[in-house]
Amino acid sequence: MQQHPDIDKAKIFADFSSHVSSGKARFFQSFQMDFVPGARGGCYLHDIEGDKQLLNLHCNGGVFNLGHRHPELIEVLKNGLDRWDIGNHHLVSLPRAETAALLASLMPGDLNYAVYGVGGGEATDLAIKVARAYTGKSRIVSAMGGYHGHTGLALATGDAKYREVFGPQAPGFEQVPFGEIDALQQVIDDDTAAVILETIPATLGMVIPPPGYLQAVRRLCDERGVLLILDEVQCGLGRTGKLWAFEHFGVIPDMVILGKGLSGGIYPIAATVLSQRLESVFHADPFIHVSTFGGAELGCLVMKRVLEISSDPGFLAHVNEMAMLFKTGVDLLLQKHAGFLIGLRQMGLMMGLELKDELAGPIFTKAAYDNGLLMLYANNDKRIVQFLPPLIIEAHEVEETLVKLDGALSDAKSLYDQMAKLS
């Protein structure tokens, strides 16, 4: 792809290092990963200067569910710019109303209200605020290794390593192991407002909930008057082959957190979806929570089209078809690379490659990059490499992915063996 002739990558790195993040610049340079995204489209990212191209299997955790620069979304945004702008978040708004109505129609039960935000952390914060205000209770229970963002209350739900350095800790938060109903049962008390979980925890390594777990969580919450918040920032919007991941488990949460993919990768937007009764929290003062850019009107136009595309039965059938192709291909790789590649965690195109140990995940990430694949190990379980292709991936690109994965696994294994000998 044609790149701009005046691009000076050394200068980009220098400016980034001096004015954005010296640590990130150093990190990537130290691993000879000097990729700077330039042209992009569909499943691919191209380096801004050189020939390197990466097939994006990271997708920023689902931001690029519909690939890069989906033509319909670009058109919606361009046309939108002829008429709309961000809008005023205090006023009644056509795009906000229409988009929320569509979202409500795609949710089960009475999940009828959307509070817009800009990102997943903000949407999580709002869910926790609503839970506390509605129940009049304070404690929030989350999963160890789970991740809901780096903003105030969202940060408080996460692991200590992300919070401790930043000073005094917010009170009222407790973590339990994901998948263990007894542990949850033990910590819930009369002051528990909500349980918050990712339906499939991504940063913990695409952990598929054990059979019956989420149903048991739902039952327990009902028995104890506790609200259930499910975070579908990564696993929602068709990623698992159903529009919402919780549909696989026969549960309906009281609140759903959405972000990333709602943006179509071109206009930041997030939403906290509330069941009907919870909206009463805002009856006394509807302006008690606001977000200037949350639900920007241009963003709503994009989000509406994202919802239309993602909920199309043909689209979801495509996701399931591609998921089957990956399953078949990875099963062969499991045989070929036995001992190094241990397993595949999969629900639709929400996938994780399980490698032999915590050293293997980071090594594989670099080998994948060298083989033209953008993939990242899961930060809270480095044995697992997150595997999130764009949902618009086609069969020939699945084939290409599998060939490159094969190469990356061979390279990673030799590097791993060399390092093991040295240590």
Ligand SMILES: Cc1ncc(COP(=O)(O)O)c(C=O)c1O
């Ligand atoms: C499951 C989940 N929830 C929430 C968030 C936070 O979203 P954001 O970075 O938009 O604040 C993330 C981000 O990675 C996430 O993966």
